[in-house]
Amino acid sequence: MLKNYLKTAFRSLWRNKRYALLNVTGLTLGIAVCLVIYVIIQYEQSFDTFHTRKDRIYRVLTVMPEESGKINYTQAVPFPVPTALPNDFSGFEKVAGIVQMGKRLVTLEDSKGNIQKKFKPLVYFLQPSFFDIFDYRWLAGNSATALNDPKSAVLARSTAEKYFGDWHRAMGQVIKLDQQFELTVTGILDDPPKNTEFQFDMVATYALLKINEIKDWTTIDDIHNCYVLLRPGQDVAQINRQLIAFSKKYKDPKNKTTHMLQPLADVHSDKRTENFIGRVASPERIRMLWMIAAFILLIACVNFINLATAQAVNRAREIGVRKVLGSNHWQLKIQFLSETAMLVLTSLLLAVVLALCVLPFISRVMDLPLDAGMLAAYNVYILLFAIFLGVTLLAGFYPSIVVSAFNPINALKSRIAASRKSSGISLRRGLVVFQFIIAQALIIGTLIILQQMNYFHKQSMGFTRDAIVNIPFRNDSAGNAKIAYLRDQLQRIKGIQEVSFSSAAPSNNGNWWTGFRFDHQAEETKFPSVTRWVDYNFLNTYDIKLIKGRNLTRSDSISEFLVNETLVQKLGLKPADVLNKNIDVWNGQIKGMIVGVVKDFAAGTLKEAVAPVFMGNIKQRFSSVGVRLAAGADVQASLKAIEELWNANFPEQLFEYQFLDQRIAAYYKEERQLAELYEIFAGIAIFLSCLGLYGLASFMAIQRIKEVGVRKVLGATPAHIVYLFSREFVLLIGIAFVVATPLVWYFMYNWLNNFVNRIDINWTVFLAGGMAALVIALITVSSQAVRAAMMNPIDSLKVD
Template identity: 40%
Template sequence: MLKNYFQIAARNLKINRSYAILNIFGLGLGMAGAVLIFLFIQFHLSTDRHQPDFDRMYKVVLDLHLDEGVEHESGSAYALSTALSQDYSQIEKVGFISKLPNVTLSANSGGKVKRFIEKENVAYADQGYINIFSFDWIKNNGSILLSEPFTVVLSEKMALKYFGTSDVIGKTIRLNNTNDLRIVGVLKDQNKPTDLDFNIYISLPTLKKLDLTNWPEQYGWISSKNFTFVKKTKGSNSADIEKALKSNGTKYYGENSKYYQHKLQPLSDVHFDERYGGQIRRSILWVLAGVGFFLLIIASINFINLATAQALKRAKEIGIRKVLGSTKGQLFWQFMAETALVTVLASVLALIFVMILLPSLNNWTHTKAFHFGMLFQFEVVSFLLLAVMVVIGFAGFYPAVIISGFNPIAALKSKLSTQQIGGIGLRRSLITVQLIIAQILVIGTLVLVLQLKFFKNTDLGFDQNAVITIPLPKSDTLQKTKDALRNDMLQYPDIKSVSYQYEAPASNMGFGGSVRFDNRAEWEKFVIRDRFGDENYLQTYKMQLLAGRSLMKRDSVVEFVINEELMKRLGVRDPQLILGKQLEDGASGFKGDIVGVVKSFHLKSLQEAVEPCVIFANPKLYKEVAVKIDTRNLAQSIQHINQAWQKSYPDEVFSYEFVDEKIAKFYEKEEQLTSLIRSFAMVAILICCLGLYGMVSFMVTQKTKEIGVRKVLGASVSNIVSLFGKEFLILVTVAFCIASPIAWYAMKNWLNHFAYRIDLEWWILASGGIIILLITLITVGYKVVIAALMNPVKSLASE
């Protein structure tokens, strides 16, 4: 019997090819969108969950309870890491890691020296870090790897990059052209989602040898590049550890302990908590899950509309089957078999779509995590099977009930009423649901695009255009070399300005702290941010001076340029009145006079409010040279800079990055979300168009004779198009009235996450409605015009 069901189903689909193609294509698109979203969500939810005992692993984060609010810090000090391993019996293991950006590494391979700039994948790590996390080793030099100075662990990818082989135990690579690191281990390349994807681990004792200051003993040496991880003992409570940390605050921070509150962040939350540098909010994943669900819903609605519209053509077939003895149950399962066959074919098409779109998903997420093999994972196969079953049940049940319930006599006489095949009202409701979902997605996409455009085009308070930054060699700190490089660069007329700095004005730089103004007895109640740059810093970024002057090149005298926001926080309104006043920067310990006030500028992304800031020279911390260039001949400008660089640093790798590209990275998450929502909105619109086509096909079939009569009586094509257009204009209007407040509420909540945002004005909502209206009219108009142009004699002769 089952075989017979599917044979008949295949024959019916072959006969009704256009109906089958529309359904398979629509369902395939919806299922492909759902699978892509599932892959994206699964990738994020599985981040670092492959670690054994991940539920006992935590990252130590910090809440700074200041007078003006709480600041969240993802980093911690090495001194605290040492204390955790010694003072808390509830903690089984402790690991510390420190990111090392823009490092030069070189290797002698086959008699040839290879030099590379590694920008983000290198870190100092202690032995505890290696012990706390699970690594897949290709080779290692015993169980103790990073306990000795000048040792290093590489990933297989990096071993092949430097030596062309993974058999590199005992070989050396050179750090910043000064110190050799002995390779003691090779790791397999990481192929599972992780936020801890480093390819080179240098032993932390190496840093202690290179930096002879007392940073290992300073609890206040907190940076967003330094992280402590702990693994608690079985049965212990993280809340008890946090209480113990708080009670020991005086031991670590003295009288300032009230400001410091350490927390244990579960490893499973690290990826999602944006307060501490997380990559994506869980709420965004649930929104995307909703989008995937709605794609399946609107694709299933299409199936229902097309199936019930097709029922008129199959009325006599059903009537004959009933007269010949087919029961209602047999007809029900016959149609469900057809639905199953269509859905299975659609799932195959969906997989083809997914395979085609996987590279795009990698581009959207800036990863290489999505590949063909993922489609055969148990979770993905299970999801696809579940989606197939849900679609078969949801899309097939109602049409199967309707068709199997036909009155055989009415079916044979072609006298079925619209109520017997589902009714126009139901189809209107289903189409309206589709239009609501499509309008919400379109309005959401418009808001995302406009907010992203706002981010990119808003004046940051300085000129980031045509400025490139070059990481300075860590091996050379001589000022005369820097002066020579600057002078060589400025010999070229296309190079406008050269400045040494720690980072650009807007960056993730975390330096800052308390401030004392004009020899007041008390420190101010707020914190400030530090920016380090030389006497050309303001000129390079064209920062607007409101009063005073820029910094001057001096060896011993400290000078400060403050921003307008700091001036206002200090209670001064006239910038001229603050010049010459003394300032003490608590973070650096520097004291000096205020010599200038610049217009406030954004120190971070537009997601955060402008903060009080001080700019001063700190040559020991300069790590970049910023160069303002003439972009009319960009290639020549870069060549000139490279020539000057090679003259000063012949053994160093030349590498550069545009400042505006760095700033654009602030908004990678928003860019990613916009790309995803925009793509799935287009899929939803395409599916919706198929649904509209099915609806108008049904209406045209119902009104074929009416169209013929109207044409005989003199109606024009435009009159007939208007007849159907009014129907869909009402549906779009109803959908807009429902979708607009939902979209407004959702996007208003999303925009509230940003300190600076667009206004959610009425025209944005109206634009979403107009876009859907135009698409609806085009889709409906195409089918109606074809019907209106039909010869009325054929229309009236149809049975």
């Protein structure tokens, strides 16, 4: 019996090749999108799930309440926290401080001290207890002893193989870190999986930095985090309450910052905070991806239902004959579901092939390590079976009811079209509207995201970011001694307009926040501020405007400060009121006088509010050189001259540089990737919707062929025929636009609220999205309408 159903289904589909092709194409695309999105979601939700004690691992956050009532969260903690926690909490089985200072210089020297190799691995400074909390595979050495000596280091396998040829040969080798610390390689770790927040190339000891000697409870730095492993059965809510008391115990009474625990599972998804890889997959984004996958699959199913019900009218006589020969309702339903199952199964197989083909492209767009192996996971097979079952029932059930309900007498007399006109057309209209609601929503939403990205690119950040090159600078006595010489030599290079030494460029994604005492007050400010250490030419190089007072002096030995407008406002003063007032940083370690107020600039990204900033001229803290190139300069020639100067003065260093505008653009990488992904999905949604329109228009042209012939005999022009075919679809797309507009506005308004600096949603973007959908749909429908209009009316009237 089953064999007969399948054979009949195959013959039916073969007779209606165009119908089958349209459905297979639509379902293949819809299912492929689902598979790709599912792989992306699975990857994003797999971060650090491989640790055996993941349910007991937490990150310590710093909670920073503002006077306005707003509460800010950061992953950074004061440096004494990891040392103090074990003494105050018995519920912590292990505590580990972590510092990630980015890529650091590592050199290999021969017995005479000559540098043989130099490279810059990503270095994590860890307390040894880190490896008692997290699970990483040791190839050599072990977690119990490898980092006991502060002058020891552990390498990732790929790093060891890259610079020693074979990781076995790396063991016991002596390497020099930052030209300061001689470290012995005491362990080799297998490369961290891609789905972990800790993507280290090399691990050094936390004790090497002597962080445990720092007693400053006010200053926090994004590079310093703390993780804990709770003992079994601990009450997290109770520990969070105890952390409030812990904060009060060690901090100044006026310091309102406290701490709380964040589960390891939330580190990659909590958009309130950042992480070491600099990318967060928020629950909102995951839900949006699920919705897109579901909607695009629904569009494909809607296509199937529309085409199947329209096709059913053309199969009326076949159904009538089957009923006359004894077929009952269930047999007809099973027959139709069998045809649907064959189409879905074919589409499913093609979708897997398509997903395998496009996965590398999506991997590049999203900058995610997606590979074909992810489609071989057992949960993907479960998803495929669920899609097969769900789509077969969803897309095939209603058409099977329609077909099985045909009256055999009317079917044999070809009266089905009239008897089914009202209900069938109404359903198809509703489904077309549903398709274009989704398609237009994606188009308009994508346009709004692109506008916001363009706003980030063009909006002023309060400084010049074009033609600025940032070069890492050696921050030690040898480097500081060469500042004046290097400045002079750089300014002699053709094409260089301005030069500035500083701790960082104006905009930086790893800011140093600290409190300070203003005007000899006994207490620190209630708000932390971003700290920049800059020279006298910082303002000129980056074109930051001075609005009150004067610039810093040329001397690097006098402690003077510049502050921005936001800092002055938070003090409740006017720019003139802060001039010549003192700033005391780190309990008197650094003191100086405010000599000028600068216009606000974005110390972080435009996604955030402008931060209070103070800038002082302490050359011992300079770690970056900003070079501003003149208009029309030969960039490559200038960069080559800078490299030659650097190599001559710092032969042990690796010369690196980065254009400031490119680094700032990287801050919005996630949003840009999201926009690109939405562009792809919007294109697929509109294609699928038009695919359904094409099929419907084709069947309408067949069903109304006699009507067209009569109209042409009575004098109707081809243009009038095209108008008759198109006006109904224009109305349906218009209804979809009216429904989609408020939905898109609501969701995109909430999305834009995530940014402090954002665009206002303009009505023109809705008009553009609606017109785009309308034009594409009209082109699709008109192709069939023109074909019907150009037929010879005599041939049309002969059609039975």
